[in-house]
Amino acid sequence: MPLTTTPHRRSATGTTSPLRSRPAVRSLLEPQTLTPADLSMVLLVTAGPADRPMPTVTVERIPATMREAATLGIRSVKLFAESADRDATGEISLAADSLMARAVHAVKDAAPSIAVMTETCLCSYTSDGVCYLTGAHGRPDVAATVEVTARQAVAHAEAGADIVGPASMVLGTTGGVRLALDETGHEGVSVMPHVIFWSSLYDGFRLTMGATPKAGTDREFQINPGRADQFIDTALRMEADGADMLLLEPAMFTADVLGTLRSMTRAPLFPFSVSGEYNTLTHIDPSTGKRDIRRLVELLTMLKRAGASASVTYAALDIARQLN
16 A cells, blocks of 8 residues: 655644754754854044043054954954044045054054955044034035045055945045045045934944034934935935945944845945944843843844845954854
8 A cells, every 4th residue: 555645734732843843953944144254343443542432442452353353253344533633624534644544554464354444534533523524604515525535535545444434425425435546546445435314323433433513413414214215315326426335324223225225236235233232232241241242143133134245333343252
């Protein structure tokens, strides 16, 4: 008599299929989760040791930090640098021995294989703490902002940066930066502009780096969080202007536009989990003295699922240590 088979059914007690209940099979079939390669670490570089709202690092500490990052499997770093000197032009940022330039050199000397991303912006260099230059009546001077941002990007490239990041949201800076890089022999340097929803989640960064506008919250060019259509349009316009990849912030509020952009462009997309997310989603466990990063890991896992090429995070080292 021939053997017959019947479809597998859930038992009366509700036991799930063996495909879902055996740990070895679950491990075989489950997709790969977050890895250190999915993380881009943030370094806020200060001239000296500093007690600030967010973790900071001096140039002298960068080599040890980057050697550990490379050992753990992290493949990129996003650098921000403060400046004690400020003026109305932001040209202090162009100096060959600026803190940013020295930070780039320190990373490349310690870990040449790690991609160095820089913030190309003026908020840490202007007297009024805004991301752009102003002209008559205090209004934004777009042409001057594009020009100095492009020169700043070239200075970062000459220091060894692999990816420069126009962050003012002033339209025209992406194209200006790309043109300046090409004209100065830096065709191989990538451009990754920031696409930004305005949010209170940036306060920790601003207080740490002295980037709080004297006139209050700077929303001149950032996008209203209710305008997903404007965010997507701006991102695509930046790509058309020469962006090689896009940084989206704040990460936890860009999941919807990340998913939409992933279906519209092949450009790498990097959500930036900003200072407010780090402070809200992580904490020091008093029983162990270690940082509890579980909720942040869940956020970054979701962003990877939504199409992130990698996520930029202040907790990259903590997460990579746990993953290893």
